[in-house]
Amino acid sequence: MMNVQTKPPEDAVAIVAKLGQRAKRAAAELRNAATEAKNKALTEAARLIRADSAAILAANALDVEAARKAGMNEAMQDRLLLDPARVEGMAKGLDDIVALPDPVGALVEEWQRPNGLKFSRVRVPIGVIGVIYEARPNVTADAGALCIKSGNVVVLRGGSDSFHSSRAIVGLIRKGLASAGLPEDCVQLVPTTDRAAVGELLKAMDWLDLVVPRGGRSLIDRVTAESRVPVLRHYEGLCHVYVDRDADIAMARDIVANAKMRRVSVCGAAETLLIDKAALDTHLRTITDRLFDLGCEVRGDGEVQKRDARVLPASEKDWRTEYLAPIISVAAVDGVEGAVRHIATYGSQHTDSIVTDNEATARRFIQEVDSAIVMHNASTQFADGGEFGLGAEIGISTNRMHARGPVGLVELTTYKNIVRGTGTVRP
Numbered sequence: 203m204m205n206v207q208t209k210p211p212e213d214a215v216a217i218v219a220k221l222g223q224r225a226k227r228a229a230a231e232l233r234n235a236a237t238e239a240k241n242k243a244l245t246e247a248a249r250l251i252r253a254d255s256a257a258i259l260a261a262n263a264l265d266v267e268a269a270r271k272a273g274m275n276e277a278m279q280d281r282l283l284l285d286p287a288r289v290e291g292m293a294k295g296l297d298d299i300v301a302l303p304d305p306v307g308a309l310v311e312e313w314q315r316p317n318g319l320k321f322s323r324v325r326v327p328i329g330v331i332g333v334i335y336e337a338r339p340n341v342t343a344d345a346g347a348l349c350i351k352s353g354n355v356v357v358l359r360g361g362s363d364s365f366h367s368s369r370a371i372v373g374l375i376r377k378g379l380a381s382a383g384l385p386e387d388c389v390q391l392v393p394t395t396d397r398a399a400v401g402e403l404l405k406a407m408d409w410l411d412l413v414v415p416r417g418g419r420s421l422i423d424r425v426t427a428e429s430r431v432p433v434l435r436h437y438e439g440l441c442h443v444y445v446d447r448d449a450d451i452a453m454a455r456d457i458v459a460n461a462k463m464r465r466v467s468v469c470g471a472a473e474t475l476l477i478d479k480a481a482l483d484t485h486l487r488t489i490t491d492r493l494f495d496l497g498c499e500v501r502g503d504g505e506v507q508k509r510d511a512r513v514l515p516a517s518e519k520d521w522r523t524e525y526l527a528p529i530i531s532v533a534a535v536d537g538v539e540g541a542v543r544h545i546a547t548y549g550s551q552h553t554d555s556i557v558t559d560n561e562a563t564a565r566r567f568i569q570e571v572d573s574a575i576v577m578h579n580a581s582t583q584f585a586d587g588g589e590f591g592l593g594a595e596i597g598i599s600t601n602r603m604h605a606r607g608p609v610g611l612v613e614l615t616t617y618k619n620i621v622r623g624t625g626t627v628r629p
Contacts, residue, residue, distance in 0.1 A: 214398035221357055221390055222409035225330045228385040229355040233327050237304040239382045240351050247378030248296035251343065254374060255289045261366040262339060269363050277467040277526040281337040282364055292343040292371070298593035299347045305612045306353045320622040325615040327353030329411035332403050333596065334359045334425060336417035339367035344587075344594035345414075346375045346389045352614040355388050357410070359403060361417070362395035404429040414609070416597050419524075434605060436597030438524045439469030440550035441582040444541040444567065445489065446558035447480035453579065454557045455488050460581040461555065462530050463496045469598060470553055470585030473525050475532045476541045482509055482534055490532075498528045505534035521548040538563050542570045549573065551600050553585040574600050574607040 232240075251258065262284040269279055305325045312322035331354050333345045342358055349356035360368035368391055376386040392399050404413065407430050415425040416436045426433055443461050445454045461472035477486055482505060490500055490510050501516040513532065520531040521544070535541045538556070545554050555577035556567040564578045575585050575598070585608070587595025592610030599605045605613035 214394070214396055214402045217392070217394055218399055218402035218406060221392065222330075222406055224387040224390060225355045225357055226409050228387040229327075229330050231385055232350070232355055232388050233306075233329075233353050235353065235384055237306075239384055240304070240353075241300045243350055243375075243378045243382035243384055244296045244300045244347050245378075246381045247343075247347070247375045248293040248300075250374040250377055251289060251293040251296070251371070254370075255286060258289055258367065258370045258374075259284055259286070261370040264366045265339075265364050272363075274363065275527070278337050278363075280465070280467040282339065282367075284339060284367060288340060292340050295340075295344055295588065295594040296347045298588065299351050299611070302351070302593050302611055304351065305615045310617050317626060318624060319626055322620045322622075323617040324620060325612070326618050328614060328616055330355045330357065330409055331596075331614070332357045332359065332406075332410050332413045332431070334400060334403070334413065334415045334417070334421065336361040336421060337363055338416070339364045339371060341416060341596075342368045342371040342391075343375070345596050346372065348594055348596050348609075348611060348614055350375075350379070350384075350388060352611045354614055355390075357390050357392065357403070359392040359400060365395055400424075401428065404431060407431055414597050433601075434597065434599050434609065435601050436469070437552065437600040438550050439471065439552040439585070439598070440474070440522070440524050440548065441470060441472045441553045441585070442474045442476055442541075442545050442549060442555070443472045443582060444476040444535070444538070444545075444554070444556045445478065445481060445485055446538060446541075446556060446560060446563055447478040448560035448563060449481065449485065449557040450559055451485050451488050454485055455492050457555070457557050457579070457581050458489050459492045459496060461583055462493065463498055463528060464581070464583045466528050467526050468583065468586075470582045471526065472555075472582045473523065473530065474521060474544075474548070475530055476535050476544055477506070477532065478537055478541075479505065479534045480537065482506070486510060486532075493530065496528075498530055500530055500532060502532040503534060506532045524550070538567050542567065545571055545573070552598060553577065553582045555580060555582050574598060 308325045310323040314320050335341045372391040375389050379386050410431045413431045414434045500513045502513040507513045516531045551573045553575040554571050554573045568576050587608040590608045595608040599609050
């Protein structure tokens, strides 16, 4: 296991430089590693996570207790918390990634020119990826495994609140790499909680190829503003469910309840319910009754409050708030056009869903809502790499370039162009 300390024995510049040296050496070997070796590393890491579950939970208990004493809110504590089921989920995520095809070396496309030259594009690793994240220790396992399988070295900088948990998980992944004959430095954890190390990472253009930030708006904004390295943003999940006049009432009730309350702390949790004004008198109370039964606070505009006295008044700020808590804002809109307009004004282009039995209305919503994930008759809580069949995800990208939506193995590769001739020269 790495020598990880809570206080740096040397300045952040030297710490990050050392991480870079190790990462570059490991990358040269990992990019050419056989699929069998990468799978062996992940299989062994999954076994170790299961076998050492008690140690992971003990480390996590230290983080959770410190978070409680520091006054961390309940939603963030939920993100931080590990239990036996979540540890098993991490291990299963590694198993799922093992079962997926290796994207490295896959043919993207090929063609031939009239002069006889043959062109092809094949997938290759991006190189060295930095992942900066808050609270959620499962990101440690997901990011490490996805990067290993896609041939990328990863440098992880988890939040200080998940320091002990991340250290325990990374130690087991590194043991898995060693068992497969791969460099342990394919996965590294920044060995300090000093925030200055983040600034140094963001300047590491000589060895870092991509930065993936996962966390609150302040973290994303800082990374985007300061990074000299390309950034794949995982922006806030200001997700909407629109209930149309042609929605099945029971379906709408169940989807909204699940989208909001299944797990309120995830980025795919619905934060705003939009309801067609033509459906207010038929659909609203059935939906709000279920939300109140589940302990959800409901805030609404004037039209919503008129029909349910339990609803608290919503302000302009509510439409822009990612609660990550059992709170939902509700706005009455003028049909699908109004829903699209509201999402365009207030959304974060993460995940938005329509509930309707009208296929034409659904097609319009899907076409006009410009989000990374757009759904029809499904809960926004399916905004998850595992649910997409990707094994896991390194984040939900709200970028427009390179990758959008759940970032899995394929999205962690780029391609090289290969040109084959027969002594061909250009006239």
